[in-house]
Amino acid sequence: xxxxxxxxxxxxxxxxxxxxxxxxxxxxxxxxxxxxxxxxxxxxxxxxxxxxxxxxxxxxxxxxxxxxxxxxxxxxxxxxxxxxxxxxxxxxxxxxxxxxxxxxxxxxxxxxxxxxxxxxxxxxxxxxxxxxxxxxxxxxxxxxxxxxxxxxxxxxxxxxxxxxxxxxxxxxxxxxxxxxxxxxxxxxxxxxxxxxxxxxxxxxxxxxxxxxxxxxxxxxxxxxxxxxxxxxxxxxxxxxxxxxxxxxxxxxxxxxxxxxxxxxxxxxxxxxxxx
Amino acid sequence: xxxxxxxxxxxxxxxxxxxxxxxxxxxxxxxxxxxxxxxxxxxxxxxxxxxxxxxxxxxxxxxxxxxxxxxxxxxxxxxxxxxxxxxxxxxxxxxxxxxxxxxxxxxxxxxxxxxxxxxxxxxxxxxxx
Numbered sequence: 001x002x003x004x005x006x007x008x009x010x011x012x013x014x015x016x017x018x019x020x021x022x023x024x025x026x027x028x029x030x031x032x033x034x035x036x037x038x039x040x041x042x043x044x045x046x047x048x049x050x051x052x053x054x055x056x057x058x059x060x061x062x063x064x065x066x067x068x069x070x071x072x073x074x075x076x077x078x079x080x081x082x083x084x085x086x087x088x089x090x091x092x093x094x095x096x097x098x099x100x101x102x103x104x105x106x107x108x109x110x111x112x113x114x115x116x117x118x119x120x121x122x123x124x125x126x127x128x129x130x131x132x133x134x135x136x137x138x139x140x141x142x143x144x145x146x147x148x149x150x151x152x153x154x155x156x157x158x159x160x161x162x163x164x165x166x167x168x169x170x171x172x173x174x175x176x177x178x179x180x181x182x183x184x185x186x187x188x189x190x191x192x193x194x195x196x197x198x199x200x201x202x203x204x205x206x207x208x209x210x211x212x213x214x215x216x217x218x219x220x221x222x223x224x225x226x227x228x229x230x231x232x233x234x235x236x237x238x239x240x241x242x243x244x245x246x247x248x249x250x251x252x253x254x255x256x257x258x259x260x261x262x263x264x265x266x267x268x269x270x271x272x273x274x275x
Numbered sequence: 276x277x278x279x280x281x282x283x284x285x286x287x288x289x290x291x292x293x294x295x296x297x298x299x300x301x302x303x304x305x306x307x308x309x310x311x312x313x314x315x316x317x318x319x320x321x322x323x324x325x326x327x328x329x330x331x332x333x334x335x336x337x338x339x340x341x342x343x344x345x346x347x348x349x350x351x352x353x354x355x356x357x358x359x360x361x362x363x364x365x366x367x368x369x370x371x372x373x374x375x376x377x378x379x380x381x382x383x384x385x386x387x388x389x390x391x392x393x394x395x396x397x398x399x400x401x402x403x404x
Contacts, residue, residue, distance in 0.1 A: 205287070205363075206385065209363055
């Protein structure tokens, strides 16, 4: 059984694999503890008559002890241990390259990045709410003044058309006076509201500074990861890797079909497109 | 000195913030202001022009607020210039450093018009003494 078969998504293969493992298992009621998985050792085959349906075999795998899981060719444990060994080797390699701390630092900065993004979302949201509320207030006052002005205007028309009695004129005079005071008060308040709306734009500065910090952090993360990727690439693939990740001028166009190696190729390409 | 005569330099790398400060100063009564986007540009403008007051941020590229303040205080022609810092940095050590370096005031963002007016008035009052 090799790892390729284990990777297969084909359920027939998986079932066959499972059955083959199940058949190799030794049923032993006298040894309650499953022995630790061992490397290849010959296996007394389970009696053919005992071949169980896959479902039942599955149950027995999940229940504890009672049978010996150690024999050679015990694939699940073998794979498990291989993965574990690889993980240990990767971790050691990272440590030797000095990356484990760097990766740790970089990953540690991610919650900070999340917090900063939340801060930006909150700040911009608050600024928007504040501005909208202020605008609504201002609009009410503005509408109020507009309506009063319309009414005043109509009254003045009547006055100039000699349609007003003396009593009406006195009332009109009082209304005009009130109107002027109201204009003074409303324009004062609205001026203050305009200042508030202006001040609310300070979110741009505050969020901008935080955005810069996150950008720097992301750049640092990218650099670390690219460097790690380059350092762990086998030597024969490293040059190609560097060209892919570091971009910049095309150093070696040989064999590449996705880039133009010189201006003449660029011109040919453009010409073929009709330029 | 008449408020109208005060020539103020506003230093911040965010143009929206410079605009806000400029508008506020105008509302308070100071209508003679110029702008700089970092400490380096600010320093050259200060050396060239006849400014009476500096309002500056701390976090800026090229030359930050502390460096600008240091350069102002060590230049014989500029060392008496009042400097009001307006910054998002609220750490105590920054505030202490600013005071020790000779800043005349320190405002933390986000700030209100009232705060700016209060600090500005206080510093200007000491200028005429």
